[in-house]
Amino acid sequence: xxxxxxxxxxxxxxxxxxxxxxxxxxxxxxxxxxxxxxxxxxxxxxxxxxxxxxxxxxxxxxxxxxxxxxxxxxxxxxxxxxxxxxxxxxxxxxxxxxxxxxxxxxxxxxxxxxxxxxxxxxxxxxxxxxxxxxxxxxxxxxxxxxxxxxxxxxxxxxxxxxxxxxxxxxxxxxxxxxxxxxxxxxxxxxxxxxxxxxxxxxxxxxxxxxxxxxxxxxxxxxxxxxxxxxxxxxxxxxxxxxxxxxxxxxxxxxxxxxxxxxxxxxxxxxxxxxxxxxxxxxxxxxxxxxxxxxxxxxxxxx
Amino acid sequence: xxxxxxxxxxxxxxxxxxxxxxxxxxxxxxxxxxxxxxxxxxxx
Numbered sequence: 001x002x003x004x005x006x007x008x009x010x011x012x013x014x015x016x017x018x019x020x021x022x023x024x025x026x027x028x029x030x031x032x033x034x035x036x037x038x039x040x041x042x043x044x045x046x047x048x049x050x051x052x053x054x055x056x057x058x059x060x061x062x063x064x065x066x067x068x069x070x071x072x073x074x075x076x077x078x079x080x081x082x083x084x085x086x087x088x089x090x091x092x093x094x095x096x097x098x099x100x101x102x103x104x105x106x107x108x109x110x111x112x113x114x115x116x117x118x119x120x121x122x123x124x125x126x127x128x129x130x131x132x133x134x135x136x137x138x139x140x141x142x143x144x145x146x147x148x149x150x151x152x153x154x155x156x157x158x159x160x161x162x163x164x165x166x167x168x169x170x171x172x173x174x175x176x177x178x179x180x181x182x183x184x185x186x187x188x189x190x191x192x193x194x195x196x197x198x199x200x201x202x203x204x205x206x207x208x209x210x211x212x213x214x215x216x217x218x219x220x221x222x223x224x225x226x227x228x229x230x231x232x233x234x235x236x237x238x239x240x241x242x243x244x245x246x247x248x249x250x251x252x253x254x255x256x257x258x259x260x261x262x263x264x265x266x267x268x269x270x271x272x273x274x275x276x277x278x279x280x281x282x283x284x285x286x287x288x289x290x291x292x293x294x295x296x297x298x299x300x301x302x
Numbered sequence: 303x304x305x306x307x308x309x310x311x312x313x314x315x316x317x318x319x320x321x322x323x324x325x326x327x328x329x330x331x332x333x334x335x336x337x338x339x340x341x342x343x344x345x346x
Contacts, residue, residue: 026303028333187335218334222303225333287313287332 002266002274004253026291028226032097034219038104043212045115050205053123071193073140076116080134081149083109088160092170108216115209144254152176171237175244178224180252182217183288188281190214196270228292242297303333304344
């Protein structure tokens, strides 16, 4: 048995964290500063050299190709999902600086999907159109992923499109996307996939793009942390964030589970243990919640 | 975030007074998840 993200959340804060934490007083970058950082960190997805990646992919064993495809498909589809499901948040801006930043994030997500589409076309060898490649990548995904991205994220976007001035809907979207999907799941996957490729000296073109994607997502998560910290000064909003986490964490915990395994099973992803992966994700979430000023919610593990 | 050596990151195991260069390589930003190597000198 392994301790899942859900188990760790039910367990509460980890012993290495101190009560004297000054995390709640960390000075955060605001949307204007994050927009200006975006201008300095632009990159081009279409010119990345994938020559060695093609050879590395051909040299992988069938098992290595399947493992890598399962890991990367969640990012390929995830980038498409958020590109198309981000319009509601862009419409919900409160001032011009936030509008500018949120617009850059939607552009970033489109560029990330382009990087994956190019990789799947040129390296993995999926023929057809961008849409066909996405359809095929969807076949790799588990049920928890589909519930999170096709139901929770889509619903959060729809509510903002219905009423961009709905503050609670905006808090729910940022909690769903920036705090759980991007800040807890994606950054964890990126860490381990990048580390694997670097340790094995494989897929350098993919890693070049993936590092740029991670850098973009650090800005995005910084925005989400800033927004929630501002809003959670209202205790009712802080409680709403906790409630949303209680709703989402049982689903999110299942996203990491590879084919043939069940939540709670011990397994390895690219050679990394499920305990390590879940602990990494939990630490990221719990530390970010401290910055925001919201306590870990009491989530019952299954 | 902007790392302040005077503050450190006690919650992340970095005591106040720790120079950026002395932070462990596996340290992560508590705000955005950036690794130590992703940080750049502050030009503000």
